[in-house]
Amino acid sequence: MERASIFTNEMVLSWLKYFSEKADLNLEKVKILDISVKKKNVITTVESNKRVLLFADAGHKNFFYEMWDSGLGECDIWFKEGLEPEGDVSVTKIRNCINMEIEGPCVMLIINNDAHSSFKIGIGNDNFSTGSIRYVGHEIRAVMMSMLNLDAQDTICIISGESIAVEAAMAVSEGCVIAVEYNKTDRETMEENVGKFGLHNVEIVSDATKETLSKLPVPGTGFIVADKHLEEEIQALLAVNPKCRFIIYTLDLGTLTEIVNLFKKYNIGNMEVIQITVSKLKKDNTYETQPIPWIITGGV
Numbered sequence: 001m002e003r004a005s006i007f008t009n010e011m012v013l014s015w016l017k018y019f020s021e022k023a024d025l026n027l028e029k030v031k032i033l034d035i036s037v038k039k040k041n042v043i044t045t046v047e048s049n050k051r052v053l054l055f056a057d058a059g060h061k062n063f064f065y066e067m068w069d070s071g072l073g074e075c076d077i078w079f080k081e082g083l084e085p086e087g088d089v090s091v092t093k094i095r096n097c098i099n100m101e102i103e104g105p106c107v108m109l110i111i112n113n114d115a116h117s118s119f120k121i122g123i124g125n126d127n128f129s130t131g132s133i134r135y136v137g138h139e140i141r142a143v144m145m146s147m148l149n150l151d152a153q154d155t156i157c158i159i160s161g162e163s164i165a166v167e168a169a170m171a172v173s174e175g176c177v178i179a180v181e182y183n184k185t186d187r188e189t190m191e192e193n194v195g196k197f198g199l200h201n202v203e204i205v206s207d208a209t210k211e212t213l214s215k216l217p218v219p220g221t222g223f224i225v226a227d228k229h230l231e232e233e234i235q236a237l238l239a240v241n242p243k244c245r246f247i248i249y250t251l252d253l254g255t256l257t258e259i260v261n262l263f264k265k266y267n268i269g270n271m272e273v274i275q276i277t278v279s280k281l282k283k284d285n286t287y288e289t290q291p292i293p294w295i296i297t298g299g300v
Helices: 009-022 042-048 063-072 138-148 162-171 184-196 230-240 253-265
Strands: 031-034 051-056 076-081 090-093 106-111 155-159 176-180 202-205 221-225 245-250 269-275 279-281 287-289 294-299
Touching: 009 031, 009 051, 009 076, 009 106, 031 042, 042 051, 042 063, 138 162, 138 221, 138 245, 138 294, 155 162, 162 176, 162 184, 184 202, 221 230, 230 245, 230 253, 245 253, 253 269, 253 294
Parallel strands: 031 051, 155 176, 155 221, 176 202, 221 245
Antiparallel strands: 051 106, 076 090, 076 106, 245 294, 269 294, 279 287
């Protein structure tokens, strides 16, 4: 069971009042994030919110360096140690704190005037870590992210869909992404991406068996890049959530036929099949067509 936060509701309200007076805040526009109990995606939250009130405790040694390394060094930070909102508060830039460690309970108001109010969709492939993974084109990924239709609190299991896992983790900022990578080098690349984007809500595992998934948050959606494990993966996801929704990606016509049969076998209804084609005009005025996937969706 998750332990209770050291910051009670009464404390949070007191801190809101404290900073509203110190920084002349409009409380309606403040995002509150408590990382004293559970790791959360601070970097993506700050990137998409102009005002973030952050509650933390000891154990975040590289916090300020990671923020600076992600390009947030020019953000203003109002920093106050302790549990009680009283006395003066330190005001500086994040870039001035990169050698500082958080040694105990503290509250921070981070102001990012360059924030964009939505998370990124269709991140360019050159932003991801290079390695053993071949990423799907970002235009196709943007369509698939739209089809996933994720809420902030959702849990999703993504099997062999590395760049989808990164973008999904940004979308489910208060939820969880279970990223299944069978290959060791792919897991290492996935870990690099998690660190690069400052994601703390991704669980990277080596298989999608019932035994593994039963130890993790229950996914409401399974996104699968189809391969030889497909039927076992469907079985495992249905075992942990009989109402799981499925989105399956394949480039192979024979696999498409197999998926249709598997949906019938496991009573997965409301099936839809779409095919996505993306062509780009090159400098020589010829068109280059990306791999053309089928996307199959359905739910029990």
